[in-house]
Amino acid sequence: MKSVTFQVNAKSVTVDVEPRALLVDVLRDQLGLTGTHVGCDTSQCGCCTVKMNGSAIKSCTTLAVQAEGASIDTIESLANGDQLHPVQKAFSECHGLQCGFCTPGMIMATVELLEQSPIPTTEEIREGLAGNLCRCTGYVNIERAVRSAATALRFEREQAAKKQGESV
Amino acid sequence: MSxxxxxxxxxxxxxxKFxxxxxxxxxxxxxxxxxxxAHARVLKIDTAGAMQAEGVLLVLTAADITAARFNSIPSGPPIKGVDDQVIRKGEMPVLAIDRVRFTGQPVAVVIAESAVLASDACDLIEVDYDPLPAVVGAESAAMSDKPQLHPAVEQNKALTFESGSREAVDQAFNTAAKTASITIRSQRLYGAPLEPKAVLANYDEPRGMTMVYTPTQGVLGMQAALSAVTGIPTDELEIVSQDVGGSFGLRGGAGPEHALVILAARKLDRPVKWxxxxxxxxxxxxxxxxxxxEASIALDVNDHIVAMRYKDTVDLGAYNCYFGGFIGTNNLSVTMGGAYRVPALYMRSELMLTNTAPISAYRGAGRPDIAFAVERLIDHAAAEHKLDPVEFRRKNFIDKEDFPYTTANGTVYDCGDFHTVLDKALALADYESFESRNDVSKAAGKIRGIGVGYYVEKSGAGAAPKDQVSCRRWCVSPACGHRSFRSGA
Known part of the structure; x- marks a missing residue:
């Protein structure tokens, strides 16, 4: 067993893990964060996508010991109380989900995608989500959700800038 | 906002909550x-090493299944074929008894304090296999040099099924003006719902209920199947599947793992998860x-369809499972005439057992396959005899006035307006302007194509149990027998 300390959703945690333990299993089984899913064990499906130090990573092929000192964000951290994150809202409004199993990973990958490409082209959306599989929707509504979230986030940024301008 | x-x-x-x-x-x-x-005799299973491994609580082999008086996995109803022959079956045991018949068949299970320890201990089970020649490919399964998989299934032929009239079809082909034939292969696949298969079972002693948490598309079907395997009455089995990450036909009934988890939970008096x-x-x-x-069509001099004929080779895999038998029989034959007036229809299906994973329902379970075959046959005949694919379809559609329409093999279509639907589809696709659009594409060095397809499908499996909300003395919660669908099931 090895003791590992890292931040999860802005809280510091210390857990004893086997050196071979995967980050996703520690998140789910030891920390009770079952919103992050395991679909394939082989980095194909992206259900296990979380953010590590700001980058979207696949937690099913990351060892828990690699998270030492890191900051991890999971789907559970995204909403601010009752206030859904614009990406979460967009997935629901655009029907970018059916069964919902891939959705936490899709949303986490989209959050990173929109941080890197705030106004993504169709190609950028497809490339950004190439590592996330959905068996229900056929991806059309997922693309719509990403575009809609991009618009909402841009509006939020503009409002924030305006407010800042007013206060100055 | 939507x-x-x-x-x-x-x-x-x-x-x-998956x-x-x-x-x-x-x-x-x-x-x-x-x-x-794929095929081997199981000579000996030595579980001693696994039993001594860290955290191991229990190891189960076929002997434990027999001792628990569990039955084999449900193998479907007694479908009848040619000469009233009832389907011959190889029933799948919960754990392989003295022979394994496909790669991936469960042989033993380990229950331990953690999933990792259980998996580690599996590696310590020693199984002495004597490999046998394997039957791969339904077309050659009946050949004399192939081993027979099950004592009750001679030449690995489970059933020869037919529908419609062979005589009428032969006669129509003999006097036809034109014929065409095409072979469709609908390849084997694994449906892969994104949520991996999982079972958590617990015996709730105060209520006398066996609780089974598992993803399924039909709670009552799952409950009935698990009751049939384990002998636990249905009203003592509660199935919980709050969120389901896809089913696609695969998760409609019980697999060996459900029964194993239930047995382990009983033996250990603890919840067991897989x-x-x-x-x-x-x-x-x-x-x-x-x-x-293998599909064929016969036309008269006016390009009216006079007959369609199908010869199907159906791979059931290594065992008959609850849905496999329906695919090559009812589900392929029921709409074999498609949306067309066909005076003579005949289908003959050979259902074969092979050393491959058992076949069950997947997304339509034979119905998309026959629709694809019908439409490919229509297009192929049109191409071969230089007929316009749209006009050829129109000429042979069952007309609005003909409903209710009974097909030559006895299926009743209650209503339809195929011409109007096709009109709308062609307008939406801007079919008329295709040639001019194609010219533009060609000039730009691009390839453009267009296709027409029209299908009818019998929805629902007919004899399958229906999901329903039931209020019982001990429970009025929706968990008793109700599921609402959210998946691409």
């Missing part, structure tokens, strides 16, 4: 040891399709 689904909130915030997300106090974990051989890895499901879960359809 209408939001009430279940979305939990699914987009990570608060969904089977692997449930954890019960004091639960332990199961791992499955599967056959690495969550499959994706790779074990590729070989260990039901497969789909695996059909070959």
């Amino acid at each position: 209408l939001m689904r009430h279940e979305d909130e939990r699914l987009i915030t990570g608060a969904g 089977t692997a997300d449930w954890n019960l106090e004091n639960q332990c974990h199961m791992a499955v040891l599967r056959s690495p051989h 969550v499959a890895g994706r790779s074990e499901l590729f070989s260990g879960e039901w497969h789909g399709r695996a059909l070959k359809l």
